[in-house]
Amino acid sequence: xxxxxxxxxxxxxxxxxxxxxxxxxxxxxxxxxxxxxxxxxxxxxxxxxxxxxxxxxxxxxxxxxxxxxxxxxxxxxxxxxxxxxxxxxxxxxxxxxxxxxxxxxxxxxxxxxxxxxxxxxxxxxxxxxxxxxxxxxxxxxxxxxxxxxxxxxxxxxxxxxxxxxxxxxxxxxxxxxxxxxxxxxxxxxxxxxxxxxxxxxxxxxxxxxxxxxxxxxxxxxxxxxxxxxxxxxxxxxxxxxxxxxxxxxxxxxxxxxxxxxxxxxxxxxxxxxxxxxxxxxxxxxxxxxxxxxxxxxxxxxxxxxxxxxxxxxx
Numbered sequence: 001x002x003x004x005x006x007x008x009x010x011x012x013x014x015x016x017x018x019x020x021x022x023x024x025x026x027x028x029x030x031x032x033x034x035x036x037x038x039x040x041x042x043x044x045x046x047x048x049x050x051x052x053x054x055x056x057x058x059x060x061x062x063x064x065x066x067x068x069x070x071x072x073x074x075x076x077x078x079x080x081x082x083x084x085x086x087x088x089x090x091x092x093x094x095x096x097x098x099x100x101x102x103x104x105x106x107x108x109x110x111x112x113x114x115x116x117x118x119x120x121x122x123x124x125x126x127x128x129x130x131x132x133x134x135x136x137x138x139x140x141x142x143x144x145x146x147x148x149x150x151x152x153x154x155x156x157x158x159x160x161x162x163x164x165x166x167x168x169x170x171x172x173x174x175x176x177x178x179x180x181x182x183x184x185x186x187x188x189x190x191x192x193x194x195x196x197x198x199x200x201x202x203x204x205x206x207x208x209x210x211x212x213x214x215x216x217x218x219x220x221x222x223x224x225x226x227x228x229x230x231x232x233x234x235x236x237x238x239x240x241x242x243x244x245x246x247x248x249x250x251x252x253x254x255x256x257x258x259x260x261x262x263x264x265x266x267x268x269x270x271x272x273x274x275x276x277x278x279x280x281x282x283x284x285x286x287x288x289x290x291x292x293x294x295x296x297x298x299x300x301x302x303x304x305x306x307x308x309x310x311x312x313x314x
Contacts, residue, residue: 002126011311013125013134016143017185025189029153031307032300038075039303045310046077052313054110055081055103058137059096062114064274064298065137065147069112072305078313081108100124104132110313111135118142133312135305141178147273148182150304152190154297155228158269163187167265169196169222172232172254172281173203174210179273180232181209188212198222199232199254200244219254223263231256231272231281247280256282261291269293 004020006012011024038045054073056066066082073080081103100111111134113121118140125134138144159166168187174180174197187195195213197204204215216222223229234250244250256270270282270292278284287294 002122011308013136014145014308014312015122015125015134015136017145017148017182017189018143020189022189022191025149025152025186028149028304028307028311029156031310032149032153032303033156035303035306035310036300039072039299039306041075045075045306048310049073049076049078049110049313052078052110053081053106053108054078054112054309054313055083055108056112056114056137057083057096057099057103058112058114059085059120060114060116060138062137064301065114065144066112068298068301069135069137069146069305069309071302072309073110073112075302075306076309076314078110078309096120096124097127100128104129109133110309112137114138116140135308135312138178141176142181144178144182144273146301146305146308147179148186149308150297150300151179151183151230151271151273152186153300153304154271154293155269157296157300158293159227163190163192165193166228167194167196167226168192168228168230169198169226169264170230170232171198171219171222171256173234174199174232175203175205176235177232180230183230184209184213196222196226200250202244220260220263223260226264227268229256229261229264229268229270231270231276233273233275234277234280247277251280255280256286258283258285258289261286267291271297274298 004013056069058066070080109132114137121136121139136143170180197210197213198216198219272294276282
């Protein structure tokens with residue numbers, strides 16, 4: 001991965017959380033907390049990126065991430081372009097790099113990129129002009145740094161800034177999840193006391209991704225006493241047939257129900273990056289219940305993305 005930090009310690013790009021020091025994550029989270037008010041509306045921050053053009057360069061579908069980045073850029077006063085690969089020259093064979101260069105030639109200096117290939121965003125950052133900044137909005141199975149940051153902000157709000165006593169459980173399709181990988185890096189960097197990972201063996205990576213985690217396939221046992229449960233979407237569009245016997249069987253073994261949630265600590269919180277497969281990885285009663293912070297995660301996404309855009313472009 002190319003260097004993400006400028007000599008003064010500020011972010012030049014945000015491509016992933018791997019290798020970023022704790023003080024950078026803490027700074028972004030503190031700034032995002034301070035921006036929660038402007039994130040919901042108003043004009044207080046509109047001068048921050050006035051005259052700067054930001055493009056959401058998405059080669060994969062998105063609702064929450066794309067919308068919150070566009071809102072974040074507009075709350076900061078940037079000119080925004082929403083690129084959709086299905087209606088662009090990418091559908092005619094234009095490469096992502098040529099697309100980037102054409103938009104740079106129009107004066108765009110901020111790019112929020114989602115791409116289906118691992119390393120695609122870093123490759124674009126390496127080829128970009130010196131004053132262009134790229135933010136990774138999800139690439140392949142590798143990175144989704146702003147999702148992890150908004151998850152960490154949500155946890156801080158619920159549990160405080162000291163993660164050392166927290167037991168956090170990540171459940172489900174870790175193999176295909178860039179969210180899980182970024183959250184694991186964030187939790188480790190911020191000093192989480194215990195990180196548990198649970199899922200069927202067919203959906204757990206066999207590399208170093210889970211180093212330092214307590215890994216289990218028994219969901220009921222893994223839930224015992226945890227402070228936070230991070231459910232993952234079953235990514236059927238990315239997986240081969242046969243990795244799970246059936247959706248019903250997956251729900252029976254790994255679906256979060258009200259009854260199961262009682263095994264966690266009494267004040268445990270539930271997170272999910274969305275979109276949710278209701279009735280598969282999570283029941284309605286939990287997703288919409290009092291311990292769910294899922295909509296707070298969505299709200300926090302705008303503030304986190306404002307903090308990131310402000311740092312890389314401000």
